[in-house]
Amino acid sequence: MTVIEVQRLEKRYGDRVAVRDVSFTVERGEIFGIIGRNGAGKTTTVEIVEGLRKADGGVVRVLGTDPGDPAVRQRLGVQLQESQLPDRIRVDEAMELFASFYERPADTAALLAQLGLAEHAKQQYKRLSGGQKQRLSIALSLVGSPEIAVLDELTTGLDPQARRETWELISDIRDRGVTVLLVTHFMDEAERLCDRIAVIDAGRTVAIDTPAGLIRRVASGLTVTFRPSAELPADALAGVPGVATVDVQGGEFTITGTGNLAHEISSALAARSVVPLNLNIVQADLESAFVALTGKEN
Numbered sequence: 483m484t485v486i487e488v489q490r491l492e493k494r495y496g497d498r499v500a501v502r503d504v505s506f507t508v509e510r511g512e513i514f515g516i517i518g519r520n521g522a523g524k525t526t527t528v529e530i531v532e533g534l535r536k537a538d539g540g541v542v543r544v545l546g547t548d549p550g551d552p553a554v555r556q557r558l559g560v561q562l563q564e565s566q567l568p569d570r571i572r573v574d575e576a577m578e579l580f581a582s583f584y585e586r587p588a589d590t591a592a593l594l595a596q597l598g599l600a601e602h603a604k605q606q607y608k609r610l611s612g613g614q615k616q617r618l619s620i621a622l623s624l625v626g627s628p629e630i631a632v633l634d635e636l637t638t639g640l641d642p643q644a645r646r647e648t649w650e651l652i653s654d655i656r657d658r659g660v661t662v663l664l665v666t667h668f669m670d671e672a673e674r675l676c677d678r679i680a681v682i683d684a685g686r687t688v689a690i691d692t693p694a695g696l697i698r699r700v701a702s703g704l705t706v707t708f709r710p711s712a713e714l715p716a717d718a719l720a721g722v723p724g725v726a727t728v729d730v731q732g733g734e735f736t737i738t739g740t741g742n743l744a745h746e747i748s749s750a751l752a753a754r755s756v757v758p759l760n761l762n763i764v765q766a767d768l769e770s771a772f773v774a775l776t777g778k779e780n
C-alpha cells in the first residue's frame with residue numbers, strides 16, 4: 483500500500499528552482515531513502531511531504547490526502563533540527579510537551595527507555611551529548627505513535643559508534659511497523675538501511691531502486707588497479723573476458739568489469755610475464771553508483 487506519493491514535484495524560492503521534477507512513491511513498512519548532494523532539493527522535498535512548505539507544481543499525497551491536512555500531521559512523525567529545542571528544557575519535559583500535541587501519544591517513559599535515554603530523563607537538553615540529542619530528536623519524532631517517520635540527516639555529527647547505534651534504532655522502528663522516509667547524504671547509511679532509494683540531483687529524481695539495484699545499474703561491478711612490473715601496451719587487456727574499460731594514467735592501469743576479473747587479468751599478465759604491482763580490487767558500492775548516476779562526487 484502506498485503511503486506517500488510524490489509526482490512531478492516543483493518548488494521555487496524566488497528565482498531559484500529548488501525542485502524541478504521529483505517523483506517517487508513510498509510503500510507502507512519500508513525504509514525509503516532520498517540521497518543527493520548538498521542543495522539537490524532533498525530537504526525541500528520532505529518539507530513539502532511534511533506539510534511545512536507548499537509545492538509550486540506537481541502532486542503530493544500523504545496517507546491518501548493533502549500533506550497540510552491536520553489529520554495527516556497526527557499520523558506523521560517529524561524529526562526536529564538540533565537548534566529547535568530550548569537549552570534548559572529537560573528530556574522528560576520535551577517528551578511531555580510533544581506528546582501533548584498528539585491525540586494518540588506513545589508512552590513517553592517507555593519510548594525514552596527504548597532509545598536508551600531513561601537515565602537522562604531529568605537532564606537538561608544542553609547537557610546531552612551529540613548522540614543523546616540525536617536520539618532525543620528521534621524519540622520526539624515517534625512520540626505521536628506515527629505511521630510514518632520523516633528523518634532528515636539523521637547521523638550528521640555523530641561518531642561511528644553512535645551512527646551504528648542509530649542505524650539499529652531505525653531498523654527497530656521499521657520492525658515495529660513504522661514507515662521511514664530518510665534523507666541522507668551518507669551513502670553507507672543509505673546502502674545499509676534503505677529498502678529503496680530515490681537519487682535526487684539538481685532538483686530531479688534520476689533513479690529509484692533498491693541499493694543493490696542501483697549498484698547493478700552502473701556498468702561495472704569491479705574496479706581493478708595495478709602497476710605493471712614491465713612495459714605493457716594500453717590495449718593489452720582489451721580482449722580479456724569480463725573487461726569493460728581500460729584506463730592508463732601515469733603508468734597505473736584502472737580496469738572496470740565483471741566476473742572473475744582479477745583472475746582473468748592476472749592470467750593475461752602472466753602470459754606476458756608481467757606481474758601486477760600494488761594490485762587493488764574494489765567492489766562497486768552505492769557511492770560509485772551515485773557518482774555514475776549523477777556524474778559528481780558526493
Ligand SMILES: Nc1ncnc2c1ncn2[C@@H]1O[C@H](COP(=O)(O)OP(=O)(O)OP(=O)(O)O)[C@@H](O)[C@H]1O
Binds near residue numbers: 521525526
Ligand atoms: N528557504 C530558502 N530560500 C531560498 N533558497 C532555498 C531555501 N531553502 C533551500 N533553498 C535552496 O534550494 C536548493 C535546494 O535546497 P535543499 O535544502 O532542499 O537541498 P538539500 O538537498 O536538502 O541540501 P542539503 O543536503 O544541503 O540540506 C538549494 O539551492 C538551496 O540553496
